Each structure stands twice: as structure tokens, then as C-alpha cells.
Amino acid sequence: MINLAEKWLIGVDLGGTTTKLAFINYYGEILYKWEIPTDNTEEGKNITTNIAKAIDRKLEELDLTKDKIIGIGMGAPGPVNLATGVVYNTVNLGWKDNYPLKDLLEVETSLPVIINNDANCAALGEMWKGAGNGAKDLVCVTLGTGVGGGVIANGDIVQGTSGAAGEIGHITSLASGGAPCNCGKIGCLETIASATGIVRQAFDRLQMGTTGDLAGLYNEKGHITAKDVFDTARAGDETSLLVISETALHLGVALANIANTLNPEKIVLGGGVSKAGDILLKPVVENFGKFAFSRVKESTVIDIATLGNDAGVIGAAWLAKNK
Amino acid sequence: MINLAEKWLIGVDLGGTTTKLAFINYYGEILYKWEIPTDNTEEGKNITTNIAKAIDRKLEELDLTKDKIIGIGMGAPGPVNLATGVVYNTVNLGWKDNYPLKDLLEVETSLPVIINNDANCAALGEMWKGAGNGAKDLVCVTLGTGVGGGVIANGDIVQGTSGAAGEIGHITSLASGGAPCNCGKIGCLETIASATGIVRQAFDRLQMGTTGDLAGLYNEKGHITAKDVFDTARAGDETSLLVISETALHLGVALANIANTLNPEKIVLGGGVSKAGDILLKPVVENFGKFAFSRVKESTVIDIATLGNDAGVIGAAWLAKNK
Numbered sequence: 001m002i003n004l005a006e007k008w009l010i011g012v013d014l015g016g017t018t019t020k021l022a023f024i025n026y027y028g029e030i031l032y033k034w035e036i037p038t039d040n041t042e043e044g045k046n047i048t049t050n051i052a053k054a055i056d057r058k059l060e061e062l063d064l065t066k067d068k069i070i071g072i073g074m075g076a077p078g079p080v081n082l083a084t085g086v087v088y089n090t091v092n093l094g095w096k097d098n099y100p101l102k103d104l105l106e107v108e109t110s111l112p113v114i115i116n117n118d119a120n121c122a123a124l125g126e127m128w129k130g131a132g133n134g135a136k137d138l139v140c141v142t143l144g145t146g147v148g149g150g151v152i153a154n155g156d157i158v159q160g161t162s163g164a165a166g167e168i169g170h171i172t173s174l175a176s177g178g179a180p181c182n183c184g185k186i187g188c189l190e191t192i193a194s195a196t197g198i199v200r201q202a203f204d205r206l207q208m209g210t211t212g213d214l215a216g217l218y219n220e221k222g223h224i225t226a227k228d229v230f231d232t233a234r235a236g237d238e239t240s241l242l243v244i245s246e247t248a249l250h251l252g253v254a255l256a257n258i259a260n261t262l263n264p265e266k267i268v269l270g271g272g273v274s275k276a277g278d279i280l281l282k283p284v285v286e287n288f289g290k291f292a293f294s295r296v297k298e299s300t301v302i303d304i305a306t307l308g309n310d311a312g313v314i315g316a317a318w319l320a321k322n323k
Numbered sequence: 324m325i326n327l328a329e330k331w332l333i334g335v336d337l338g339g340t341t342t343k344l345a346f347i348n349y350y351g352e353i354l355y356k357w358e359i360p361t362d363n364t365e366e367g368k369n370i371t372t373n374i375a376k377a378i379d380r381k382l383e384e385l386d387l388t389k390d391k392i393i394g395i396g397m398g399a400p401g402p403v404n405l406a407t408g409v410v411y412n413t414v415n416l417g418w419k420d421n422y423p424l425k426d427l428l429e430v431e432t433s434l435p436v437i438i439n440n441d442a443n444c445a446a447l448g449e450m451w452k453g454a455g456n457g458a459k460d461l462v463c464v465t466l467g468t469g470v471g472g473g474v475i476a477n478g479d480i481v482q483g484t485s486g487a488a489g490e491i492g493h494i495t496s497l498a499s500g501g502a503p504c505n506c507g508k509i510g511c512l513e514t515i516a517s518a519t520g521i522v523r524q525a526f527d528r529l530q531m532g533t534t535g536d537l538a539g540l541y542n543e544k545g546h547i548t549a550k551d552v553f554d555t556a557r558a559g560d561e562t563s564l565l566v567i568s569e570t571a572l573h574l575g576v577a578l579a580n581i582a583n584t585l586n587p588e589k590i591v592l593g594g595g596v597s598k599a600g601d602i603l604l605k606p607v608v609e610n611f612g613k614f615a616f617s618r619v620k621e622s623t624v625i626d627i628a629t630l631g632n633d634a635g636v637i638g639a640a641w642l643a644k645n646k
Contacts, residue, residue: 089618149584151476158477158585160587160623162586163586163618172576185613257494257577261584263490264484293487293493296483298485
């Protein structure tokens with residue numbers, strides 16, 4: 001008899017520069033985790049081979065065979081067709097459009113593979129083992145270089161009809177007068193609430209000739225980071241406080257509008273920007289309260305992600321366990 | 324042996340002034356439908372009794388017994404706890420908060436009952452037999468006196484953690500400078516895209532001393548309706564065209580943002596305002612295209628509801644069939 005509980009899952013989080021791998025038990029606990037560089041040369045043709053080799057080497061190292069493994073779950077940086085495991089729009093990996101990632105990785109590893117979008121995997125990870133704490137209605141928003149999202153309703157990921165659900169970074173915050181976004185639209189949340197967006201706003205204000213700590217840092221270093229904005233705001237810099245106030249307003253409105261639509265148990269904020277802590281979270285929660293429908297405000301909680309970089313591999317393993 | 328396919332479902336759509344009832348077969352086809360007035364006197368204590376009596380009388384009339392019926396599905400005008408069938412906030416029916424609607428109706432009818440919010444039932448109806456055409460990811464937006472919504476993901480209604488998912492009318496369209504909403508917030512979509520919101524905007528413009536067909540109608544009748552705004556816009560009235568342009572902008576942004584989050588196969592617009600046709604739909608679709616993420620724009624379609632007032636009873640019957 002096969003005892004599933006003694007078998008392992010493999011979680012893979014495929015990024016543009018590194019690929020994270022983990023062996024994870026049936027209860028979502030990470031047993032081994034490691035990273036390999038992502039080789040996106042030659043139209044990305046080595047990516048799946050390198051993952052297969054990395055898994056084989058680790059199994060050998062542990063003196064185990066593939067019988068130990070139930071399957072591989074993998075998060076990819078782009079919209080995914082969950083049924084076919086085909087990945088769209090992954091220019092930064094070198095792949096051509098509609099790349100049959102699942103099929104290729106199955107051939108290379110002789111293991112069953114399930115693919116999903118990386119932001120969706122992070123959301124599933126937080127649902128299973130992180131801030132979601134088992135919540136069956138959960139929205140994860142990753143505030144990093146860009147803004148990503150994953151939506152879970154009734155305990156399952158919402159993929160959307162073409163795999164593009166969770167594009168929370170491209171919610172329009174400013175219908176007119178906004179900054180251009182990489183996606184081709186104007187005024188997206190990502191142009192305001194990402195690390196890049198925070199720096200852009202600060203830079204726009206500095207260009208207007210403002211003075212203070214942030215201006216001093218900029219004159220000294222020749223550039224500024226989102227962390228500089230948060231650090232100087234904590235010391236009372238007026239420019240930085242205005243940037244944070246604007247960011248918190250638009251993020252609060254966007255999260256409230258998501259919650260008015262979905263009334264999730266939790267909205268989990270992850271990514272580098274979420275590490276700013278109370279200086280950002282407090283005004284975001286205040287604005288959320290102002291713009292959420294009363295019953296939604298009383299029941300939907302905003303929280304900070306707890307799994308950090310592990311969310312992706314854990315959520316990918318959840319897929320391998322459940323799908 | 325029980326042949327489920329030969330059994331019937333009862334759909335009930337409970338409104339503030341009338342209650343719609345229907346006997347519906349296993350395939351969602353309405354066999355008999357009728358209405359009774361909703362008696363909200365005496366704290367609404369006669370409502371469930373009247374529904375039970377109406378069902379008994381109709382069965383008698385058809386010379387049938389309750390064996391023919393699988394169960395009752397019912398849409399109620401307020402947030403609902405799906406598990407317990409308790410209804411919250413239904414002041415206009417006379418009920419106190421946390422009214423045990425399911426339990427009371429089961430006692431009165433001796434049939435199994437399932438309750439959901441009326442907007443959710445309308446969404447399920449459109450999914451099953453209407454414009455949704457079986458789409459498993461579907462958002463319904465009802466543009467009536469107010470603005471209501473129902474969200475379906477992965478083939479099931481999204482209830483939210485406290486039954487308040489789908490409060491699309493309370494998405495904030497104007498974070499500052501908006502009109503007050505009945506819900507206590509400011510600048511909700513409902514203050515712009517409902518029939519009431521359209522009249523309010525037109526009235527605000529007329530107060531500024533604009534002239535034209537709409538102003539003429541107002542001077543003649545002493546009041547105007549949303550239909551007046553659409554009718555005069557079709558004849559080129561400038562005030563009315565500006566009101567529609569503003570309405571279509573905010574509705575387009577809100578629908579695009581919902582679609583950026585959920586990427587549904589269809590967004591179905593229902594309610595009286597949706598009957599305005601192309602004069603509203605065309606600019607809404609244009610704005611949607613402008614504010615939706617490219618992949619979402621290519622895959623999410625905006626459509627007009629087809630079931631009209633029958634959506635609620637059909638969706639309620641779907642619940643009785645499937646839950």
C-alpha cells in the first residue's frame with residue numbers, strides 16, 4: 001500500500017534570474033530547499049533540463065529514488081493555461097509564446113507536473129502555511145519591483161478565462177493624469193505602489209525642487225530607493241511622507257474595491273515594499289476602512305505575508321498535492 | 324427508484340414589494356411562474372407563511388403533492404450566511420437582524436430550503452440559462468435603482484467571508500469629491516451608474532443652468548428619469564451626453580478593474596439601466612478596453628443580461644438543484 005503521507009512534493013519557483021527548488025512533505029513543511037541560476041540563453045531551452053538535473057542530483061545526494069515523489073508543482077512568471085501547462089508571455093526567460101512547460105518538464109523528469117502563475121503559487125502558499133492560515137477566501141498582493149496578485153475564492157485559485165486573473169498591479173488607480181505603465185496602460189496601481197512607483201513619485205517631487213533628508217540622500221548618492229523613502233519618512237521628511245500618503249491612498253482604495261467585490265477573509269501583502277511595516281500599513285488600513293463597504297470593512301482583514309521567498313515553492317507543492 | 328430529472332425545483336425571488344415564485348424543471352425551464360405581494364407589516368412575520376401558502380395552493384391547483392418537489396431555492400435582498408440560511412440587514416422587509424429565513428421557511432413548507440443573496444441568484448440564473456451561457460467565470464452587475472452584483476468563479480458563487488462579496492455598487496469611483504451614497508460612503512459606483520445616480524448627475528448639471536431637451540423636459544414635468552436622459556441623449560442633448568459620458572467612464576473603469584482582478588469570461592449587465600442599449604454600452608465597452616490589462620481585454624466580454632426578471636428565480640432553482 002502506498003502511504004501518501006510519507007511521500008514528498010517538489011515545489012519549483014521559476015524566476016528570471018534564479019530558480020528556487022524545495023522538497024516539501026505532505027503537510028507543507030520544507031525539508032530541503034536550494035536554488036539554481038535560471039539559464040535564459042538559447043531561447044531558454046536549458047531551463048527544464050537544468051531543473052531535472054538539479055532534482056536528480058538532490059535525490060542522489062539523499063540516496064532516494066523518484067518513488068518518493070508525488071509530483072512537481074511549479075510557479076512560472078507569466079499567465080498560464082492550468083489545463084495544458086502552457087505558459088504565455090515569458091519574454092524574460094527567452095521562451096517563445098505558448099511554451100509547453102508542463103509537457104517538457106514531464107518528459108525531462110518522468111514525474112507529473114502542474115504549472116501555475118508565480119503570484120498564484122505565492123497566494124496558495126500563504127493560504128496553506130502562511131498569513132492566510134487556512135482562509136478559503138484570500139487575496140495576496142505582492143508589492144515588489146512590480147505589483148502582482150493571486151486571488152483565492154472558495155479554497156481554490158481563480159485563474160480567469162485566459163489565466164489573467166490576479167492582475168492587481170494593473171488595476172487603474174488614476175483614470176487620467178497617471179504615469180505610463182510597462183503594460184502599455186496609464187495610471188496602473190503598479191506605477192504607484194511598487195518599489196519602482198514609489199521611487200518615481202519621490203523623484204517627481206524632488207525634481208520640483210523640494211529639500212530635506214530625501215533630497216540630501218539623492219544629492220549624495222545620485223539615486224534613491226523605496227527603502228530610502230520609508231527611512232526618511234520615519235525621520236519626518238516631508239517629501240517622503242507625501243509620497244507614502246499618496247501611495248497609501250491609492251493602495252487603500254484598490255484593496256477596498258477588491259474587498260467590496262470579493263469580501264475575502266484576508267488580504268495578504270507581500271514583497272519588499274510590504275516590509276516597510278507600520279509607516280505604510282497604518283495609512284493603507286485607514287484608507288481601506290474609509291473606502292470599504294461597512295460589512296466588508298468589519299470582516300476583511302489586511303495582513304502582512306509571513307512566508308517571504310518560500311511562499312512560491314510551498315504554494316507550488318500545494319498544487320502538486322491537490323491537483 | 325427516484326427519477327430526479329422528472330422532479331421540479333421551486334425558485335423564489337423575495338423583493339421588498341413583490342415575491343416572485345416559479346416551478347422550474349431539472350433543466351432550468353420555467354413551467355409556472357406567478358407573484359404574490361410581500362407583506363412586510365408586523366416585522367415581516369407573514370412573509371414565510373404567505374410563501375408556503377402560495378406554494379401549497381399552486382400544487383393543489385395542479386393536482387400535485389410535495390413529492391414532486393426537490394426543494395426551494397430563494398434569493399433574499401441582503402447579505403446571507405449560506406450555511407445557516409440566516410439573512411442580515413433586511414430593514415425593508417421588517418425583519419430584525421440575523422433573521423433565520425431558511426429554518427422558518429423549512430418549518431412552514433416541510434421542504435429543504437437554500438437561501439442566497441438576490442444578486443447572487445440573478446448571477447447564477449444568467450450563468451445557467453442566460454447571457455452567461457454556461458461560463459464558469461462570470462460577473463453580473465445589475466444597474467437598477469441601486470447597483471448590485473454577483474461574482475461566480477470556478478463555477479460557483481463567491482460569497483465572501485461574511486456574505487458581502489459582490490458589493491460592486493459600493494466600489495469607490497471617486498475617492499474625493501463624490502456624492503454621498505446610502506451606504507454611508509462617498510463616491511460609490513452606485514451614486515453614478517444607478518438610475519438614481521444618472522438622474523442625480525443630470526439634475527446637478529441642470530441646476531447649473533444648462534438648456535436643451537432635457538432641461539425642457541424637466542421644466543415641463545418637474546422631474547426627470549434615467550430614461551429621459553438616454554432618450555434626449557439619442558436626440559443629441561448635450562447635458563445628457565455629458566452625463567452618459569461620465570457614467571460610462573466610471574462604469575468602464577470599475578468593470579475593467581473587476582476584470583483585471585478576476586478575468587471572467589463574461590461581465591453581464593442587467594437591470595433597467597442596461598436596457599438603454601448602445602448609447603450606454605458602446606462607451607462603457609470603449610472605456611473598458613482602455614482600462615483593462617491587454618490579455619484581459621482580449622478575453623473578457625461585456626454582454627447584456629437576457630433573462631430579465633426571471634434570472635432570480637432560475638438562479639434560486641439552480642441552488643436548490645446543486646446545493
